[in-house]
Amino acid sequence: MPPPPPNLEYPVQYGKYVNGLGKFPPKVIKPEVRLVKLPFYEVLDELMKPVELIPQNAEKIQESPCTFVLSPRHIELIRNSRDLHPGVKSVQVVLRICYTDSSCPQEDQYPPNIAVKVNHNYCAVPGYYPSNKPGVEPKRPCRPVNLTHLLYLSTTSNRVTITWGNFGKSYSAALYLVRQLTSDELLQKLKTIGVKHPELCRALIKEKLRLDPDSEIATTGLRVSLMCPLVKMRLSIPCRSDTCAHLQCFDAVFYLQMNEKKPTWMCPVCDKPAPYDQLIIDGLLAKILTQCEETDEIEYLADGSWRPITTEKERETSSTPPCNMFELGSDIKELIIGSNNNVLNGKSNADVVDLTLDSSSDEDEDGNPPKKRARYIYDKGLVSAY
Numbered sequence: 397m398p399p400p401p402p403n404l405e406y407p408v409q410y411g412k413y414v415n416g417l418g419k420f421p422p423k424v425i426k427p428e429v430r431l432v433k434l435p436f437y438e439v440l441d442e443l444m445k446p447v448e449l450i451p452q453n454a455e456k457i458q459e460s461p462c463t464f465v466l467s468p469r470h471i472e473l474i475r476n477s478r479d480l481h482p483g484v485k486s487v488q489v490v491l492r493i494c495y496t497d498s499s500c501p502q503e504d505q506y507p508p509n510i511a512v513k514v515n516h517n518y519c520a521v522p523g524y525y526p527s528n529k530p531g532v533e534p535k536r537p538c539r540p541v542n543l544t545h546l547l548y549l550s551t552t553s554n555r556v557t558i559t560w561g562n563f564g565k566s567y568s569a570a571l572y573l574v575r576q577l578t579s580d581e582l583l584q585k586l587k588t589i590g591v592k593h594p595e596l597c598r599a600l601i602k603e604k605l606r607l608d609p610d611s612e613i614a615t616t617g618l619r620v621s622l623m624c625p626l627v628k629m630r631l632s633i634p635c636r637s638d639t640c641a642h643l644q645c646f647d648a649v650f651y652l653q654m655n656e657k658k659p660t661w662m663c664p665v666c667d668k669p670a671p672y673d674q675l676i677i678d679g680l681l682a683k684i685l686t687q688c689e690e691t692d693e694i695e696y697l698a699d700g701s702w703r704p705i706t707t708e709k710e711r712e713t714s715s716t717p718p719c720n721m722f723e724l725g726s727d728i729k730e731l732i733i734g735s736n737n738n739v740l741n742g743k744s745n746a747d748v749v750d751l752t753l754d755s756s757s758d759e760d761e762d763g764n765p766p767k768k769r770a771r772y773i774y775d776k777g778l779v780s781a782y
Contacts, residue, residue, distance in 0.1 A: 426498070427498035428445065428446065428498060429446040429448075429494065429496055429497065429498050429502060429568045429570075430446070430498070430500075430501045430502065431446065431492055431494055431501060431502050431503075431504070431570065432501040432502065432503055432504075433501075433673075434540070434659075435577070435582060435655075435671075435672035435673070436576060436577050436578075436579075436582070436656060436659070437490070437540060437572075437574040437575070437576055437577070438574060438575040438576075438577060439572050439573075439574055440473065440487065440572075440573045440574060440575055441470065441572070441573040442570070442571075442572055442573075443464050443466075443470075443489065443571040443572060443573055444462060444464055444569075444570055444571040445570060446494070446496075446568040446569065446570040447462070447568060447569060447570070448496050448566060448567070448568045449493075449507070449558065449560060449566070449567045449568065449569060451562045455562070456561055456562055456563065457509060457559065457560075457561060457562070458559070458560055458561075458562045459557055459558070459559050459560075460557070460558045460560065460569070461555060461556070461557045461558075462555070462556050462557075462558075462569070462571075463553045463554065463555050463556075464553070464554055464556075464571060465551060465552070465553050465554070466489075466547065466548075466549065466550075466551075466554070468551075470489075470573055471549050471550070473487045473573070474487045474488070474489075474544060474549060474573075475549065477575070480576060480578070483545060484542070484545075485544055486575055486576050486577075487544075487573065487574070487575050487576075488542045488543075488544045488573075488574055488575075488576055489542075489543045489544050489547055489571060489572070489573055489574075490540035490541060490542055490543065490571070490572055490574050491512060491540065491541040491543055491556065491558075491569060491570075491571055492504055492540050492541075492569070492570050492571075492572065493505065493506055493507065493510070493538075493558070493567055493568070493569045493570075494567065494568055495565065495566065495567060495568070496566035496567060496568045503538070504538040504539060504540065505538050505567070506521070506536060506538050507560035507561055507565070507567045508560070508561035508563055509559065509560060509561035510558070510559065510560050510561075511558075511559040511560075512541055512543070512556065512557070512558055512559075513556070513557040513559070514543050514546035514547065514554065514555075514556055515546060515547070515548065515554060515555055517546050519541060519542075519543055519546055521541055522536065522537050522538070522539055522541075523536065524536045525537060525658075537658065537659075539659075540572075540574070543556065543571075556571070578656070579649075579652035579653045579655075579656040582652050582672065583633070583648060583649060583652055586635070586648060586652075586672075586675060586677060587633075587677065590675055590676050590677050591676070591677045591679050591682075592638075592676045592677065592678060592679050593679050594679040594680040594683055596679075597678055597679055597680035597681070598680055598700035599700070600643070601618065601643065601680075601696045601700050602698065602699070602700050604618060604643070605617070605618060605696070605697070605698040606698075615698075616697070616698060617695040617696060617697050617698070618643060618695065618696040619693060619694070619695050619696075619705065620643055620644055620645075620681070620693070620694055620695075620696060621644060621692065621693050622684075622685065622688070622691070622692050622693060622694065623692050624645075624646050624647035624650060625644070625646055625664045625665055626646050626647060626650045626651060626654065626664050627647065627650050629647070630685075630692065631645060631646075631647050631681070631685060632647055632649060632685075633647060633648040633649055633677060633682065634646075634647070634648075634677065634678040634681040634682055634685065635647065635648035635651060635675055635676065635677050635678070636663070636665070636670070636675070636676065636678060637663055637668070637669075637670035637671075637674045637675060637676070638674050638675070638676045639668075639669075639670075639674055640663055640665065640666055640668060640670065641666070642665055642666055643678075643696065644665045645678050645681055646663070646664050646665060648675070648677060651664070651670075651675075652672075655672075684702060688704050690704070691704040691705060691706060693705040
């Protein structure tokens, strides 16, 4: 049997060996840098893959140029796109910069001293958010940089020059043709593909309220507020992340609008990540909102049903019979005026507990921090959906 052919990395004519080593070293392919997907930017084409910004000398301030040409299709898409704002097209050419790290998709991250020049003009880069806390440095929102208004919308080459500070960290830059979406468009998309069926929501409630033999306390219900924790208004489109452990929802409209202005994608209930692709609309709570208009809180029961929670104020209002109006006597008026004056002068007949304090309030005279505001008054056997 003839011996097997040699396993060569290169064609035979290049396969000569010197001192046991190949004449040409094997080509090392670096893993590609990937950027995270941004909900408000739909990628239409990749004009330049992420390329590392390599310093050309020992200077701290470096320049990295690149050139590209728009195709006729790209030009047509840009020109025919609608205006988001005066002079801002929805189809854009954007620059994205991130750390050179191929271990996972990277968030946008600007290098120090960044400046972007497109052809012969400098392009505006998002500035810093002012910080209202002493000793805390202002943060810079790292977003895609829109280059469209400075490009040649023709077959002429476009030149982009990135000025950046070389202080030890490695960065990569990429160019994309994108369509920028609005919060309304993301909301319509969520309504189309992100509604969780009421029966699936009911099954989740039963699962959470299932009797645990190892638990000493039996949970008989779960309270859920019908008020949005973001804006303290009644929910219109109840939404939450599918990965969150709680049943409490926030309003999808306000959540998307806030992330459109300042993208954080953090759940306002549990402060854990709630990215757009994990959002769901609670079909059961959406149905309840149309049937329960006179209360701001409900309770889920172990069988998957629910009941409205009526506050003491609501009960008093509903149980108090209407009375006729009458003119107060002078002695009664004096009593009321005197009582009001006592309150204004700092004298009160009853102790008042302020539940509006939070962790940001000043400490009391004894140096003890005030208690945080209570969210609910719990009944026995009930837990909050938070």
